[in-house]
Amino acid sequence: MPQQTTETKTDSVTNNNTHRQIAVIGGGLSGICTAYFLAAKGFEVAVLERRANVAEEATFGNSGLLAPGSAMPLTLPGRFATFRCRFQDEPRVLLRSGIDMARNRWMRGTRKAQQQEFAANKLRLTRLSAYGQMLTRHLQEHHALEHENSDGVIHLFRHAADAARIPQLLEAAQQSELKHKAVDAEAIRLLEPAFASGAALAGAIHYPQDQAGNCVLFAKQMRLAAQELGVVFHFGCTVKSLQPEFGGRVALEVEAPQFESSRLMVDGVVVAAGLQSANLLRPLGTVLPLHALESYSALVPIKNPDDAPNAALVDEAYKVAMTRIGNRIRISGLLGFVSPSKTPPPKALRNLLKIAGDYYPNAANYNQAHFWSNSMALTPSGMPLLGPTLQGNVYVNVGHGASGWAASVGSSALVAEMLAGEEPAFDPEGLLLQHMPVAK
Structure with missing residues (x-):
């Protein structure tokens, strides 16, 4: 199929009308991988992205964890602890002052999911992420992709309330046939000699098969792999609305200089555009229970390689991950409403460096840290949301979070299988839109 550039004028998304045409809205990891898997199945695919390149929003803030074992449904501190965070110098969650009814409704849904659905959601997320990790490894090998992967993740629990979930996490790992082991600080130092924390830990788990790497690099290389399969990427393209048409097609109203017409016709749509997904689907009667959260990251140069981590580390209390990427350490996480x-915010910056210094104080030049923040759209349970909407030819693939690299790849493959009318690789129960409760 002839590729189109952003300078090409056309009234259709693609030129060849012999195959089903699918538009993927969103050029993050989920959109790129969905487009790749669809093209591999023979679909004619175009990705519509409002930014100037792929992976410039939520994917850019990904923690770099490729880790089914340590993948966690969202858990937040209890209500009292959460609202105290405004006044703490080292908050676990950042909150905007004032009353926010939408946030409060969303957090009620989060607490309900933690209390009633955590074990089931953890098992689902682990299985989905294990599928995604397997696919990622295959893609890296098949396309000879450059990567900066490291092996092993240590999941730390500072507080007894967080550590109380360890039996459920071990059960999910056992059922998913993942190698795992509960460890204490002494055992961690045997695994990671540079681990220098004297802080008391309530518990920890080591997942030797979990990995970390450069998610943004993977996303950009997957764009090239998708283009080799015929996927066309249109940048600077904002989708304003979707409208199902008679005959089973979908009309997209777009704002983009490369199209002569603002109206594009396709056979199907996959919406993978973060919070924008909710705005696009609401007029069609589909409500996505998404809320925008900020996530914060820092990149620091390694000063003493012998004092730097080899395995990745996840601090459950602060939702912070530390991953080594070549001669740098990436510190990411910490949620903000x-x-x-x-x-x-200064509190976020101090927290990220403080947490890194707790565990690896001599590893890096923390005073040379480069910081950034990004928005991500999460469901109350922290679980991904995928599959068909009320319109059978409009699908969704959102809600993977800052640590959702593996889950995003797995979800994208499942969506492509569904669109192709194939049996999904495994039962997506609990991930489909019709199974997702809306907080009230």
Whole structure:
């Protein structure tokens, strides 16, 4: 199929009308991988992205964890602890002052999911992420992709309330046939000699098969792999609305200089556009229970390689991950119910460096850290949301979170299988839109 550039004028998304045409809205990891898997199945695919390149929003803030064992449904501190966070110098969650009814409804859904559905959701997420990790490894090998993968993840629990879930996490790992082992601080130092924390730990788990790497690099290389299969990427393209048409097609109203017409016709749509997905689908009667959260990251140069981590580390209390990427350490996580800002709040900056210093104080030049923040759309349970909407030819693939690399790849493959009318690789129960409760 002839590729189109953003300079090409056309009234259709693609030129060849002999195959089903699918538009994927969103050029993050989920959109790229969905397009790749669809093209591999013979679909004619175009990706519509409002930014100037792929992986510039939520994917850019991904933690780099490729880790089914340590993948966790969202868990937040209890209500009292959460609202105290405004006044703490080292908050676990950042909150904007004032009353926010939408946030409160969403958090009620989060608490319900933690209390009633955590064990089932953890097992689902582990299985989905294990599928995604397997696919990622295959893609890296098949396309000879460059990567900066490291092996092993240590999942730390500072507080007894968090550590109380360890039996459920071990059960999920056991059922998913993942190698795992509960460890204490002494055992961690045997695995990671540079681990220097003297802080008391309530518990920890080591997942030797979990990995970490450069998610953004993977996403950009997958764009090239998708283009080799005929996928066309249109940048600077904002989708304003979707409208199902008679005959089983979908009309997209777009704002983009490369199209002569603002109306595009396709056979199907996959919406993988983060919070924008909710705005696009609401007029069609589909409500996505998404809320925008900020996530914060820092990249620091390694100063003493012998004092730097080899395995990745996840601090459950602060939702922070530390991953080694070549001669740098990436520190990412810490959630905020605050307004988006290019400049992360000072509390977030202090927290990220403080947590890294707790475990590897001599590893890096923390005073040379480069910081950024990004918005991500999460469901109350922290579980991905995928599959068909009320319109049978409009699908969704959202909600993977900052640590959702593996889950995103797995979800994308499942969506492609569904669109192709194939039996999914495994039962997606609990991940489909019709199974997702809306917080009230």
